[in-house]
Amino acid sequence: MRPRTIGIDLGTTNCCVATIDDDGAPRIITNQQGETTTPSMVSVAENDAGEVRALVGNPAKRRAVTNPAETVFAVKRLMGRRFDDPEVQALARTLPYPVVSAPNGDAWISLRGELMAPQQVSALVLAELRRVAEAHLGGEVGEAIITVPAYFDNAQRQATVDAARIAGLEVRRLLNEPTAAAMGYGAHRGDNRRFAVCDLGGGTFDVSIVNVEDGVFEVISTHGDAFLGGDDFDRAIIEQLVGEVRQEHGADLAEDAQALQRLKLEAQQLKHALSSAREAAIHLPFLTQGAGGKPVNYQRSVTRDQLELWTQPIIDRLPQPCREAVARCGLEPSQIDAVILVGGMTRMPAVQRQIAGIFGRQPLKVVNPDEIVSVGAATQVALLDGRFEGVVLLDVTSRALGLHVDGGRYQQIIPRNATIPTREHKIIATTKDDQTELAFDVYEGESPDPRENRHLGRYVCAGLPAAPAGDVLVLVDLTVDVDGILHVAVSELGSDDRPELHMVATAGLTRADVKLLTRTVANLS
Amino acid sequence: MAPGASDPPHRTLKVKCATWDQVEAFYARKVHSDGRLPMRVPFAAHVGDRVSLALQLPGGLVVSIDGDVIEAEPAADGKRSAMVLAVHGMTAELRQRLAALVEDGRAGGQSSGELVPPPSDEPPAAQPADVPVDERVPPPSPIEAEAVSPEERGVFAALETDLRDVREGAAHEVLGVAWDAGVADVRGAYFGLTKRYHPDIYARYRSRPILDMAQEIFILVNRAYDRMRDAAVEAGAGIVAGPALLPHSGWLVADFADLGEQADKPKPAPLPAKRSRAESSPGILTGLFAEAAGTDPDAAADPGAQAIDSDDDVLDQARALLAAEEHDNARSLLAGALKRSPRNRSLRALYYVAFGRKLMAEGDGVKAIAQFEAAIAHDRSCAEARASIDAARGEPAKKTGLFKRLFR
Numbered sequence: 006m007r008p009r010t011i012g013i014d015l016g017t018t019n020c021c022v023a024t025i026d027d028d029g030a031p032r033i034i035t036n037q038q039g040e041t042t043t044p045s046m047v048s049v050a051e052n053d054a055g056e057v058r059a060l061v062g063n064p065a066k067r068r069a070v071t072n073p074a075e076t077v078f079a080v081k082r083l084m085g086r087r088f089d090d091p092e093v094q095a096l097a098r099t100l101p102y103p104v105v106s107a108p109n110g111d112a113w114i115s116l117r118g119e120l121m122a123p124q125q126v127s128a129l130v131l132a133e134l135r136r137v138a139e140a141h142l143g144g145e146v147g148e149a150i151i152t153v154p155a156y157f158d159n160a161q162r163q164a165t166v167d168a169a170r171i172a173g174l175e176v177r178r179l180l181n182e183p184t185a186a187a188m189g190y191g192a193h194r195g196d197n198r199r200f201a202v203c204d205l206g207g208g209t210f211d212v213s214i215v216n217v218e219d220g221v222f223e224v225i226s227t228h229g230d231a232f233l234g235g236d237d238f239d240r241a242i243i244e245q246l247v248g249e250v251r252q253e254h255g256a257d258l259a260e261d262a263q264a265l266q267r268l269k270l271e272a273q274q275l276k277h278a279l280s281s282a283r284e285a286a287i288h289l290p291f292l293t294q295g296a297g298g299k300p301v302n303y304q305r306s307v308t309r310d311q312l313e314l315w316t317q318p319i320i321d322r323l324p325q326p327c328r329e330a331v332a333r334c335g336l337e338p339s340q341i342d343a344v345i346l347v348g349g350m351t352r353m354p355a356v357q358r359q360i361a362g363i364f365g366r367q368p369l370k371v372v373n374p375d376e377i378v379s380v381g382a383a384t385q386v387a388l389l390d391g392r393f394e395g396v397v398l399l400d401v402t403s404r405a406l407g408l409h410v411d412g413g414r415y416q417q418i419i420p421r422n423a424t425i426p427t428r429e430h431k432i433i434a435t436t437k438d439d440q441t442e443l444a445f446d447v448y449e450g451e452s453p454d455p456r457e458n459r460h461l462g463r464y465v466c467a468g469l470p471a472a473p474a475g476d477v478l479v480l481v482d483l484t485v486d487v488d489g490i491l492h493v494a495v496s497e498l499g500s501d502d503r504p505e506l507h508m509v510a511t512a513g514l515t516r517a518d519v520k521l522l523t524r525t526v527a528n529l530s
Numbered sequence: 531m532a533p534g535a536s537d538p539p540h541r542t543l544k545v546k547c548a549t550w551d552q553v554e555a556f557y558a559r560k561v562h563s564d565g566r567l568p569m570r571v572p573f574a575a576h577v578g579d580r581v582s583l584a585l586q587l588p589g590g591l592v593v594s595i596d597g598d599v600i601e602a603e604p605a606a607d608g609k610r611s612a613m614v615l616a617v618h619g620m621t622a623e624l625r626q627r628l629a630a631l632v633e634d635g636r637a638g639g640q641s642s643g644e645l646v647p648p649p650s651d652e653p654p655a656a657q658p659a660d661v662p663v664d665e666r667v668p669p670p671s672p673i674e675a676e677a678v679s680p681e682e683r684g685v686f687a688a689l690e691t692d693l694r695d696v697r698e699g700a701a702h703e704v705l706g707v708a709w710d711a712g713v714a715d716v717r718g719a720y721f722g723l724t725k726r727y728h729p730d731i732y733a734r735y736r737s738r739p740i741l742d743m744a745q746e747i748f749i750l751v752n753r754a755y756d757r758m759r760d761a762a763v764e765a766g767a768g769i770v771a772g773p774a775l776l777p778h779s780g781w782l783v784a785d786f787a788d789l790g791e792q793a794d795k796p797k798p799a800p801l802p803a804k805r806s807r808a809e810s811s812p813g814i815l816t817g818l819f820a821e822a823a824g825t826d827p828d829a830a831a832d833p834g835a836q837a838i839d840s841d842d843d844v845l846d847q848a849r850a851l852l853a854a855e856e857h858d859n860a861r862s863l864l865a866g867a868l869k870r871s872p873r874n875r876s877l878r879a880l881y882y883v884a885f886g887r888k889l890m891a892e893g894d895g896v897k898a899i900a901q902f903e904a905a906i907a908h909d910r911s912c913a914e915a916r917a918s919i920d921a922a923r924g925e926p927a928k929k930t931g932l933f934k935r936l937f938r
Contacts, residue, residue: 106627115634221721389733397728428749478904487729494670498904499885506667
């Protein structure tokens with residue numbers, strides 16, 4: 006029997022795996038603890054035999070309290086990011102584990118004195134999910150459909166594919182999370198509607214406008230904020246509590262990693278409790294040492310109104326991406342037929358109120374916003390296997406792609422919100438006599454100034470024939486495939502052979518890196 | 531032409547640092563502050579050689595640093611030499627990064643347990659491909675029928691035929707709608723083709739060539755839909771809810787100022803609009819050619835002025851050959867003439883036309899159009915190129931649309 010394919014929602018804080026039963030019904034696969042979601046956490050520890058092993062999921066979450074510096078969480082926010090990115094710098098200051106710069110400038114993690122790529126950490130999580138699925142299905146799992154935020158750029162998508170490869174999973178498709186949610190919600194409902202999917206997860210906020218017409222799921226616009234999510238809510242609560250402890254007991258928790266970790270768990274519980282209750286209590290005995298060495302027992306109760314007051318600045322960031330996504334496809338918020346809320350953070354009443362206010366209607370009640378994305382991924386598995394007739398998914402590019410040639414001006418080649426797969430080309434010419442190499446840079450972003458856009462890579466086209474300036478024309482093809490990943494190809498006009506194309510590796514993992522990291526991950530699990 | 535025939539050799543030299551102290555010594559002392567690194571190497575070095583150092587750190591990471599040989603003293607046996615390398619890859623930024631890595635490595639170095647085991651020492655300099663200096667981007671592999679399993683050959687063959695039709699068709703022919711169809715018709719046809727050609731539909735076959743073929747077709751279907759939809763919006767159909775209502779600056783047309791009216795539009799083209807667009811974004815080529823014209827006033831004043839009589843004869847002969855559809859002969863004739871007078875733009879333009887006609891004859895209209903556009907870039911008055919573009923874009927419609935064939 007062929008290895009099975011599973012759908013994975015690889016979230017910032019929690020992951021979820023789903024599959025499609027033989028009768029076509031999606032099923033969430035529960036882990037060993039019987040839970041539908043697995044925390045995206047990895048902790049590295051020595052086992053009884055003294056070997057270094059990785060703990061994944063709930064064991065890692067438990068260990069986070071005692072060994073915060075050896076436990077990695079929210080690694081999705083570092084995937085495919087540069088170390089000197091200001092957002093990464095801001096994030097690194099708040100993380101208990103050290104974020105360092107890899108030799109090529111990517112953000113990596115230092116764990117027990119060794120460097121680890123975010124891809125490696127993600128791979129450990131994926132390998133665990135694969136084991137969970139294999140235990141449930143009783144067979145080998147070789148492929149997966151993995152969901153990524155719609156706002157993920159090319160480097161982040163490539164990093165996700167690399168992570169899966171390191172974990173021994175072939176990625177059959179990268180699916181945008183809001184799109185997956187729309188699929189999970191409505192694949193079997195036949196009506197024509199226009200949805201807005203708002204996905205507020207652990208680390209990202211995504212909005213997609215999805216048009217469903219005659220079985221065609223057409224994503225017509227997507228927008229988001231890559232650094233807005235549940236983590237930010239947690240941090241706002243922690244900051245508030247740290248400030249209060251400092252005032253009351255004169256103890257500074259900001260330097261106490263263990264106390265911060267306990268506060269983080271407490272903040273999450275508080276958030277969950279206040280989604281249904283109006284008031285909840287915090288009780289943290291022996292949180293830290295106060296002035297004079299006395300232990301601090303911290304205890305107080307928090308009301309929902311107080312929580313909303315603390316997190317108001319974050320909630321205020323929700324409307325802008327929503328309005329932008331709607332405006333991008335030439336619509337008014339009132340022209341949206343239904344709103345779907347996805348992601349655990351949308352359980353918070355204040356978030357629901359805010360989004361209802363933007364679109365002027367109550368969001369649809371989704372039974373379990375944590376699981377709907379993985380259900381959509383599993384549905385897509387069935388669709389790819391040809392088990393759903395007459396349903397197709399049309400997704401779009403979330404960023405514009407452009408080209409910059411040395412000495413020239415930056416030009417946008419593929420616009421944002423273009424239906425994928427898509428290909429556009431540009432012809433560039435040599436500028437010097439007998440020039441045999443042509444270099445160009447590919448950027449992602451809409452600004453006319455390339456420096457404000459994200460640099461995806463520098464390409465060098467070599468082996469051109471010697472000729473007067475301007476006589477050698479090179480056609481550069483940019484193709485975005487169904488996974489949203491960019492491929493670059495060059496050909497020389499007026500000639501049958503293709504020039505050589507080199508990518509000067511400035512970011513991400515090379516194929517050799519992936520091979521190397523696969524070995525280390527296999528050793529750890 | 532073969533790359534590297536006359537280039538200086540490019541070598542990769544692995545430098546293994548067993549401890550973090552060695553790493554620090556490397557960047558702090560071995561490399562002089564002016565970026566010079568004297569060293570002995572196990573090969574005959576020459577001034578001008580390019581050498582990349584692959585600095586292997588204790589954690590197993592490899593940092594590559596580029597340099598040029600500026601002084602070389604080969605040993606008597608010719609297998610070793612002493613040289614001085616100018617390591618221009620050793621930037622201040624890299625120094626800082628290395629310093630940070632050393633600090634990190636030392637801080638955690640005492641702890642037991644090696645997380646990232648050093649890679650096996652087996653392949654040292656013998657495998658420079660392992661060094662992330664740069665990565666060769668493989669050209670897109672041709673879609674080959676051989677890779678398809680026998681039971682899926684039929685699907686592949688059907689897609690291959692459809693791809694040829696889609697490549698040849700104008701936008702409205704691809705969609706199978708009237709030239710001035712309304713938005714509803716265009717969308718309906720597009721959805722029909724989507725359900726037939728989206729790569730997802732073919733995912734079940736699991737052979738790469740079938741998926742690639744479906745992707746190729748669907749890219750063209752998407753492009754046709756974008757064009758028709760944008761044209762409808764321009765004609766006043768109101769905003770169509772759908773992605774990418776932005777001008778496609780990636781279309782070649784935007785690069786060549788006087789080419790826009792050749793697109794699928796009726797003849798009285800909106801000239802002022804075109805002008806302003808050209809002025810606002812002169813493509814790199816436009817700029818280049820203006821510059822080239824400036825440096826070569828004779829050629830700019832009259833493309834044919836420099837050409838001696840034989841070039842004009844060649845042009846006439848080539849036109850005759852093209853009319854007789856002997857594309858390859860025309861191409862080699864023009865190539866020969868271009869060797870004599872490489873700056874004759876008329877010759878060069880016709881050369882591209884010949885190549886494009888050949889591609890057209892092989893059924894690859896998309897690539898052919900690129901060739902014709904290149905021809906116009908070289909010589910704006912090239913009538914053959916303009917006529918060929920019109921023919922390639924299929925205006926007026928002659929062929930049976932794909933949609934009609936599928937849904938008749």
